[in-house]
Amino acid sequence: MDGLESAQFSMPWIIGLLVLFYGGTFWISLKIRKRKENADSYMTGGHNVGFGISAGSMTATWIWASSMYAAATSGYTYGISGPIHYGLWGALMILFIYPFGKRIRAVAPRAHTLAEVMFARHGRSSQLLLAGSNVVGSLISLMSNFIAGGVLISLLSPFNFTQGVLTVAAGVLLYTLWSGFRTSVLTDFIQVVAMLGAVAVIVPAIFFAAGFPAAFESGAANLTPEQGNFFSSEAFLNQGAPYIAAVLAYAIGNQTIAQRLFAVKSTLIRPTFVTATIGYGSMVIGVGMLGVLALYLGVEPVGGDVNNLIPQMAAQYLPIGLLALFFIMIIGALSSTADSDLAALSSIVMTDVYGQNVAGKAKAKPTTMLLIGRLTMVVATALAVIFASFQLNILDLLVFVGALWGALVFPVIASFYWKKVTNKAFTVSVVVALAVFIPVRFGVIPMVGPVGIVVDILSVIGIGVVLGLMAFGFFGLRPALVIGGVAAVASAPFVIGFLHQYATLSGSLVAYAVSAVVCWAMSVRSSHQFDFGEIARRTGDYATEHDDDTDPQAASAAAASRSRDLDPTP
Amino acid sequence: METIALSAYVLIWPLIALGVLVVITVAFFKEWARSRREGRDII
Numbered sequence: 001m002d003g004l005e006s007a008q009f010s011m012p013w014i015i016g017l018l019v020l021f022y023g024g025t026f027w028i029s030l031k032i033r034k035r036k037e038n039a040d041s042y043m044t045g046g047h048n049v050g051f052g053i054s055a056g057s058m059t060a061t062w063i064w065a066s067s068m069y070a071a072a073t074s075g076y077t078y079g080i081s082g083p084i085h086y087g088l089w090g091a092l093m094i095l096f097i098y099p100f101g102k103r104i105r106a107v108a109p110r111a112h113t114l115a116e117v118m119f120a121r122h123g124r125s126s127q128l129l130l131a132g133s134n135v136v137g138s139l140i141s142l143m144s145n146f147i148a149g150g151v152l153i154s155l156l157s158p159f160n161f162t163q164g165v166l167t168v169a170a171g172v173l174l175y176t177l178w179s180g181f182r183t184s185v186l187t188d189f190i191q192v193v194a195m196l197g198a199v200a201v202i203v204p205a206i207f208f209a210a211g212f213p214a215a216f217e218s219g220a221a222n223l224t225p226e227q228g229n230f231f232s233s234e235a236f237l238n239q240g241a242p243y244i245a246a247v248l249a250y251a252i253g254n255q256t257i258a259q260r261l262f263a264v265k266s267t268l269i270r271p272t273f274v275t276a277t278i279g280y281g282s283m284v285i286g287v288g289m290l291g292v293l294a295l296y297l298g299v300e301p302v303g304g305d306v307n308n309l310i311p312q313m314a315a316q317y318l319p320i321g322l323l324a325l326f327f328i329m330i331i332g333a334l335s336s337t338a339d340s341d342l343a344a345l346s347s348i349v350m351t352d353v354y355g356q357n358v359a360g361k362a363k364a365k366p367t368t369m370l371l372i373g374r375l376t377m378v379v380a381t382a383l384a385v386i387f388a389s390f391q392l393n394i395l396d397l398l399v400f401v402g403a404l405w406g407a408l409v410f411p412v413i414a415s416f417y418w419k420k421v422t423n424k425a426f427t428v429s430v431v432v433a434l435a436v437f438i439p440v441r442f443g444v445i446p447m448v449g450p451v452g453i454v455v456d457i458l459s460v461i462g463i464g465v466v467l468g469l470m471a472f473g474f475f476g477l478r479p480a481l482v483i484g485g486v487a488a489v490a491s492a493p494f495v496i497g498f499l500h501q502y503a504t505l506s507g508s509l510v511a512y513a514v515s516a517v518v519c520w521a522m523s524v525r526s527s528h529q530f531d532f533g534e535i536a537r538r539t540g541d542y543a544t545e546h547d548d549d550t551d552p553q554a555a556s557a558a559a560a561s562r563s564r565d566l567d568p569t570p
Numbered sequence: 571m572e573t574i575a576l577s578a579y580v581l582i583w584p585l586i587a588l589g590v591l592v593v594i595t596v597a598f599f600k601e602w603a604r605s606r607r608e609g610r611d612i613i
Binding site: 045051052053185189202204212217282440 | 572573574576577579580581583584585586587588589590591593594595596597598599600601611612613
């Protein structure tokens with residue numbers, strides 16, 4: 001008896017919950033709807049969003065349904081340290097990117113996308129690498145959130161998977177379409193309140209209902225010595241370390257995070273990031289603890305699928321009212337990320353495709369941009385629903401996007417601090433890093449003999465790059481070089497001859513190492529001296545206070561006026 | 571002793587989540603009240 005059959009919501013219950021959730025978020029979108037929506041507000045909320053909404057939105061966006069499932073899976077697989085190796089590193093990454101966020105915002109105070117900033121810093125190929133990686137990443141994320149919604153609804157209600165996917169897709173599109181990013185962040189706030197409240201209630205409720213703390217003693221035999229060890233090396237090598245490398249890349253490369261960075265009031269960046277760090281950590285680790293409890297209880301996941309663990313625990317131990325709260329928590333987690341993906345995709349197409357590569361910044365019309373943004377959301381939702389039916393391997397796709405972003409991390413960060421980095425160095429370093437990553441990650445070349453040693457040496461450099469970048473944000477160049485160097489030297493004896501057996505971790509580290517080495521080598525002798533002030537001058541709002549949806553001529557005139565400011569000729 | 575430590579380890583996270591919930595909710599309502607006083611949208 002897994003509890004799932006008996007705990008299904010009846011048709012009126014599930015319809016009531018979905019109407020409550022998506023009807024409520026749609027009502028919010030109607031309340032903040034403007035007759036004349038502004039293209040810049042649609043993308044960034046006017047760069048002036050307050051602390052409460054920003055911190056809530058940053059937390060909600062960073063958490064998707066897979067975060068909850070994966071944290072519990074980590075707890076179930078690796079034991080008591082498992083949730084830490086998923087949630088703590090993910091949380092700390094939000095903190096580690098905060099100094100870079102401050103720098104990015106300082107040099108590009110009114111930008112909309114990171115790719116747009118790369119266009120101003122380098123040129124088209126760098127911009128398109130970032131924009132392309134984000135389109136692929138956000139589509140995959142959208143698809144996986146729809147799949148998670150479909151699976152949850154089919155598990156806990158009489159609806160089937162396809163009906164669940166369509167309901168979630170329609171619900172998210174319905175409330176995000178009109179006001180874009182503004183709706184996304186405001187509903188994120190409501191959703192994160194529901195999620196935090198749910199974690200605060202559900203985890204203790206399951207803990208006591210399942211017979212803990214006594215079950216810690218009666219179920220101790222269900223854990224292997226490694227699972228019972230808080231300092232498990234297996235948990236660190238298989239879960240923690242690959243995740244550290246992956247999430248740093250996600251945090252830097254992902255437009256959903258960058259969009260919130262460009263939206264929050266610049267004086268509130270630090271408290272926003274710190275609060276999101278604590279909020280993410282507590283929520284994801286808290287849910288991950290359900291996996292640890294399941295391990296002590298000797299629970300077997302239904303159908304052998306560990307993604308069923310959380311619904312299974314909830315169905316078995318929660319009364320119907322709390323099960324409804326659990327359902328809202330998961331639907332909130334996946335919807336908040338899905339609406340962020342829609343907002344990110346629309347911004348990329350509005351800014352990086354139409355604004356800078358089709359119309360050109362000077363001729364871009366805010367009204368046309370808004371139409372394109374809304375059409376992008378509709379098309380992206382349709383594509384994600386279609387892809388969801390293909391049952392693609394999401395993990396492989398995410399690993400690929402993670403590596404693409406991993407290859408981008410050093411060139412992107414260096415581009416904000418080092419005047420010598422050129423468009424050629426940026427582009428070549430990313431492409432070469434990807435070319436090396438693919439055979440390592442997917443085992444195209446057997447990792448034996450000298451090949452394995454070379455991969456291990458690159459991994460050692462990758463460790464130095466990752467830790468050096470983290471230190472650089474907080475302490476500057478010299479401490480970063482020392483910390484990165486010491487980390488590389490100290491890890492070498494343990495890594496060389498060994499780490500190439502862990503393809504996921506090696507692949508990520510190799511992507512970091514190769515892009516850093518190539519970018520540095522191509523830039524160090526360059527005579528290029530970029531003026532960072534150019535970025536602020538080349539990026540900025542498309543609409544002004546006087547731009548108006550009904551007056552495209554006025555918008556064009558304003559844009560033309562701005563273009564004169566950007567014109568380098570006297 | 572180990573049971574108490576494990577219980578605290580599991581239950582501390584919902585407690586922190588509750589703390590974050592209070593912080594961002596209070597901040598939101600302060601911002602909402604301020605925006606109403608100033609006659610502008612909260613976002």
